[in-house]
Amino acid sequence: MNGQQRVFIENIQPQVNCGDFPVKRVIGDTIKVSADIYCDSHDVLSAEVLHKFKVDKEWKAAEMEFVINDKWKAEFTLDSIGSYFYTVRAWVDHFKSWHRDILKKIDAQVDIDVDLQIGANLIQEALEEHETMAEKEAAFLKKVQKEFNSDAVWEKKIGSVLDGKLYRTMVKYPVKQHVSQIEKNYEITVDRKRASFSSWYEVFPRSLNPYGEKHGTFKDVIDFLPYVSELGFDVLYLPPVHPIGETKRKGKNNSVTAQPGEPGSPWAIGGKEGGHKSIHPQLGIMDEFSELIKKAEEKGIEIAMDIAFQCSPDHPWVKEHPEWFRHRPDGSLQYAENPPKKYEDIYPLNFESDDWKNLWEELKSVFLFWIDKGVKIFRVDNPHTKSFNFWGWAISEIKKEHPDVIFLAEAFTRPKVMYNLAKQGFTQSYTYFTWRNSKYELETYLNELVNSKAREFFRPNFWPNTPDILPEFLQVANRAGYIQRLTLAATLSSNYGIYGPAFELMENEPAAPGKEEYLNSEKYEIKNWNFDDPKSLRKIIARMNQIRHENTALQNTHSLKFHKIDNDALVCYSKASDDLSNIILVVVTLDPHHTHSGWLHFPLKEFGMHEHDSYQVHDLISGAHFLWSGEHNFVELDPGVMPVHIFKVRKKVRTERDFDYFM
Numbered sequence: 001m002n003g004q005q006r007v008f009i010e011n012i013q014p015q016v017n018c019g020d021f022p023v024k025r026v027i028g029d030t031i032k033v034s035a036d037i038y039c040d041s042h043d044v045l046s047a048e049v050l051h052k053f054k055v056d057k058e059w060k061a062a063e064m065e066f067v068i069n070d071k072w073k074a075e076f077t078l079d080s081i082g083s084y085f086y087t088v089r090a091w092v093d094h095f096k097s098w099h100r101d102i103l104k105k106i107d108a109q110v111d112i113d114v115d116l117q118i119g120a121n122l123i124q125e126a127l128e129e130h131e132t133m134a135e136k137e138a139a140f141l142k143k144v145q146k147e148f149n150s151d152a153v154w155e156k157k158i159g160s161v162l163d164g165k166l167y168r169t170m171v172k173y174p175v176k177q178h179v180s181q182i183e184k185n186y187e188i189t190v191d192r193k194r195a196s197f198s199s200w201y202e203v204f205p206r207s208l209n210p211y212g213e214k215h216g217t218f219k220d221v222i223d224f225l226p227y228v229s230e231l232g233f234d235v236l237y238l239p240p241v242h243p244i245g246e247t248k249r250k251g252k253n254n255s256v257t258a259q260p261g262e263p264g265s266p267w268a269i270g271g272k273e274g275g276h277k278s279i280h281p282q283l284g285i286m287d288e289f290s291e292l293i294k295k296a297e298e299k300g301i302e303i304a305m306d307i308a309f310q311c312s313p314d315h316p317w318v319k320e321h322p323e324w325f326r327h328r329p330d331g332s333l334q335y336a337e338n339p340p341k342k343y344e345d346i347y348p349l350n351f352e353s354d355d356w357k358n359l360w361e362e363l364k365s366v367f368l369f370w371i372d373k374g375v376k377i378f379r380v381d382n383p384h385t386k387s388f389n390f391w392g393w394a395i396s397e398i399k400k401e402h403p404d405v406i407f408l409a410e411a412f413t414r415p416k417v418m419y420n421l422a423k424q425g426f427t428q429s430y431t432y433f434t435w436r437n438s439k440y441e442l443e444t445y446l447n448e449l450v451n452s453k454a455r456e457f458f459r460p461n462f463w464p465n466t467p468d469i470l471p472e473f474l475q476v477a478n479r480a481g482y483i484q485r486l487t488l489a490a491t492l493s494s495n496y497g498i499y500g501p502a503f504e505l506m507e508n509e510p511a512a513p514g515k516e517e518y519l520n521s522e523k524y525e526i527k528n529w530n531f532d533d534p535k536s537l538r539k540i541i542a543r544m545n546q547i548r549h550e551n552t553a554l555q556n557t558h559s560l561k562f563h564k565i566d567n568d569a570l571v572c573y574s575k576a577s578d579d580l581s582n583i584i585l586v587v588v589t590l591d592p593h594h595t596h597s598g599w600l601h602f603p604l605k606e607f608g609m610h611e612h613d614s615y616q617v618h619d620l621i622s623g624a625h626f627l628w629s630g631e632h633n634f635v636e637l638d639p640g641v642m643p644v645h646i647f648k649v650r651k652k653v654r655t656e657r658d659f660d661y662f663m
């Protein structure tokens with residue numbers, strides 16, 4: 001410790017686990033750093049945030065500004081994808097202290113002769129510290145210094161003190177003595193935009209044969225792209241595309257024995273044709289996969305690949321690397337489980353294997369293999385059943401070379417485990433949204449995601465359904481119920497997705513009463529979907545995605561605010577762009593059967609308006625416009641017509657010619 005250091009720096013924000021893990025942002029974001037900074041006595045302090053992009057040699061400094069109660073803040077912009085680092089330093093600023101005190105003394109008309117000599121000495125220190133100071137400024141300081149040391153009249157001397165030029169020049173050339181600096185460098189992972197704003201559509205390629213007669217292929221997926229594009233999705237997520245094992249293959253409805261010709265679960269990876277780096281022969285060949293990536297890209301769609309680190313008994317690794325699996329005393333291998341679910345057709349990898357280094361390398365190489373083929377988004381199956389240290393290592397290794405890669409964690413498990421995976425580097429995470437139905441459940445859960453420390457590292461991705469989950473709500477939902485869940489997913493979270501055909505075609509028969517699995521699940525059989533079914537929700541889904549793309553407010557999750565509405569069947573919330581130029585107010589009825597109404601409270605001041613202002617709300621779903629005034633307004637939703645309002649709030653703009661319009 002250097003005993004001359006007097007400044008304390010604490011509570012640096014944002015940070016995750018005291019800086020053990022990075023905070024997350026996307027390119028173009030401005031990061032706001034704050035810290036509690038104080039010292040003994042009454043001296044004035046100066047502080048700055050030092051920051052740099054990983055490869056930069058030099059640190060840049062952002063001057064911190066005092067806020068209140070020893071809190072200081074500064075901000076800087078993140079203009080590259082990759083890792084940034086920052087830390088905070090502060091020191092007692094003797095010039096600023098001198099300046100503040102001498103002004104008080106002048107005011108009180110007390111003797112300041114000695115203070116002026118001290119001022120002259122401070123100027124001397126600045127001149128010595130900054131030898132390269134611009135000549136003009138150095139000359140100015142020397143002139144003032146001479147005055148302070150001269151017999152010039154009092155008025156002349158204080159004229160220089162009061163003249164802002166001295167203050168401005170000295171602050172520009174600070175003398176940083178006995179600087180306290182936090183030793184830790186806090187990390188920020190800066191991702192590309194899609195990390196925080198993405199719309200996912202999940203489809204099984206093998207079900208895309210247009211006539212439903214054969215196994216679908218990558219070519220069929222290419223032909224399906226216009227549909228995905230029409231619906232407005234930008235990520236097309238495909239369950240595993242690898243060879244499927246024959247041994248222990250599962251049959252229809254999760255039967256533990258498959259009948260001849262049944263295709264098996266795509267997650268039972270590996271067969272005689274290869275493992276995680278091979279393609280299921282009935283889907284096509286590698287060139288066709290590359291063609292799919294290319295064609296999708298032309299339409300602004302990215303292909304997300306499923307990474308499921310597990311092996312069917314026929315996977316080459318089972319023979320080539322028996323040491324990567326756990327052997328039971330009788331020599332057999334234990335199949336995988338995610339209690340109470342049993343996955344009899346796969347073996348889990350043993351992360352305690354003595355050969356763990358080679359195992360880790362091989363798994364990393366699976367990602368790199370597909371990245372080389374053009375995949376930049378991975379949905380990772382069950383990451384919570386693999387070593388967390390492996391994920392931390394693998395993701396950071398991959399991101400060193402490929403900082404634009406996005407990883408979605410499919411971990412439906414305990415909250416702390418889900419959060420740990422996000423801290424290890426997963427870009428986005430599945431959530432409990434799927435089961436949050438009531439107003440209380442939604443508000444509590446969203447407040448946890450948006451207003452707790454989790455917001456710094458956990459990016460939620462909301463799914464109303466998945467091939468594994470047909471939630472009870474959807475099992476009994478009518479059309480309004482589906483639209484309600486779609487709206488909540490698409491407007492509460494800036495990342496959302498649907499397990500496509502089953503959602504828009506409102507497939508909702510459970511495997512058995514009380515089960516949340518789909519009857520005749522696509523996981524075990526090839527489906528023949530009628531995408532042109534007149535009851536399809538495709539039009540409203542397309543509109544929802546269009547609204548998301550046209551309104552930057554919906555492209556973030558952090559600005560979410562719930563608003564009071566005096567009816568528990570109605571939920572009301574808003575999102576806004578950082579500059580408040582785009583404000584979206586959403587009202588959803590949670591009762592898909594009866595009409596509900598209520599008075600909502602929209603706190604205008606928080607959105608840059610006056611509490612009595614009149615403004616327009618434009619329902620982006622129905623097209624209706626309403627003129628509202630003040631903070632309390634009435635809404636009514638008949639789910640038979642439409643269970644949601646997605647209002648764009650148009651503020652009144654006053655022009656110079658006294659002509660008002662709504663922006």
Ligand SMILES: O=P(O)(O)O[C@H]1O[C@H](CO)[C@@H](O[C@H]2O[C@H](CO)[C@@H](O)[C@H](O)[C@H]2O)[C@H](O)[C@H]1O
Pocket residue numbers: 250254265266267268269308310338341342343344345346381382410411412467468523
């Ligand atoms: O355990 P989760 O609910 O998170 O589900 C994920 O992982 C499962 C195992 O990979 C996967 O399960 C599917 O594939 C298994 C292996 O073929 C099969 O035994 C299961 O019956 C089938 O559901 C699930 O789809 C995935 O989301």
